[in-house]
Amino acid sequence: MVRKIQAQGVSHAGVLAALQAVERHRFVDTALVNQAYEDTSLPIGLGQTISKPGVVARMIELLCAEHTGKLGRVLEIGTGCGYQAAVLAHVAREVYSIERLRGLHEKARENLRAFRISNLHLLFGDGMLGYAKGAPYAAIIAAAGGNDIPQAWIDQLAVGGRLVAPAVTSAGKQNLVVVDKTATGVVRTELEAVFFVPLKSGIA
Ligand code: SAH
Numbered sequence: 001m002v003r004k005i006q007a008q009g010v011s012h013a014g015v016l017a018a019l020q021a022v023e024r025h026r027f028v029d030t031a032l033v034n035q036a037y038e039d040t041s042l043p044i045g046l047g048q049t050i051s052k053p054g055v056v057a058r059m060i061e062l063l064c065a066e067h068t069g070k071l072g073r074v075l076e077i078g079t080g081c082g083y084q085a086a087v088l089a090h091v092a093r094e095v096y097s098i099e100r101l102r103g104l105h106e107k108a109r110e111n112l113r114a115f116r117i118s119n120l121h122l123l124f125g126d127g128m129l130g131y132a133k134g135a136p137y138a139a140i141i142a143a144a145g146g147n148d149i150p151q152a153w154i155d156q157l158a159v160g161g162r163l164v165a166p167a168v169t170s171a172g173k174q175n176l177v178v179v180d181k182t183a184t185g186v187v188r189t190e191l192e193a194v195f196f197v198p199l200k201s202g203i204a
Contacts, residue, residue, distance in 0.1 A: 001037040001053055010057045012064050018090035019057055024050075027083040027111050044081040046101050048197055051143055055194060056084050059164045062178055063139040064091055071138050075156065077127030077165075077199070078143030082108030088141070089120040096134040098127040100203045128201050130156040137161055145174045146199035157181045166196040
C-alpha cells in the first residue's frame, strides 16, 4: 500500500513512515480485512467510510509541507474509525480528533485502545464548530466535505498554520481546498477533485 502511495507522488518521509506504522486492517470489520491495504475507501458503519489511504497521505503531506520536524497541535474533523487520527499522531505533537456520531466516536476509541497513543485526544461533538479549547492549531484537516470551510476552523488556525479540507468549489464539485493563514490574511488554494462523505452539523 505504501509503495503504491509513493508511486502516486507522496514523498514526505515522515508521512510514509506514519502510514507504514499504522496497521489499517485494525480499523475495518473482519469481513473487509483482505481489502484493508488496497487504495480504496471502505464502509465503517452508520453510512460512513474509512478514507482512501492515498488521499489521507496526500492531505497529511500537504499539512506537513514545509515542516521538517513534527507538526504542533492538529485538529481533525471526522474521526470515523480513527485510522487517520492514528496516522496524524505520528506526525504531530498533539492531535485532537472530533466526531459527531456517538457510535463511531466509541468505535474509534475501541479501535485505538490497543495502540495506546498518548498524544491523541478523541472528542465527541460537532466539528463544524472546531474545538476552541485546543486552539490555535498548526494544522486542521477535515475528513468530510461541506459547501464551504466553516469560519470557526479559520479562526482556530494559528498564523502560519494550514488547513486542508474537501469543500464544494465554484464549479459545484468537491475539491481539496488548502487555506494558509498568514500574518497578512488568508490564502485559499483549490486542488484536485475528491469524494468525501458530507460534513453535517449537530451530533447524533
Ligand atoms: N478520518 C476517518 C474518516 C471518516 S469519514 C478515517 O480515517 O476513516 C468522515 C467522518 O466525518 C464521518 O465519521 C462523519 O460522521 C464525520 N463528520 C461529518 N460531519 C462532522 C462534523 N460536523 N463534526 C464531526 N464529525 C463529522
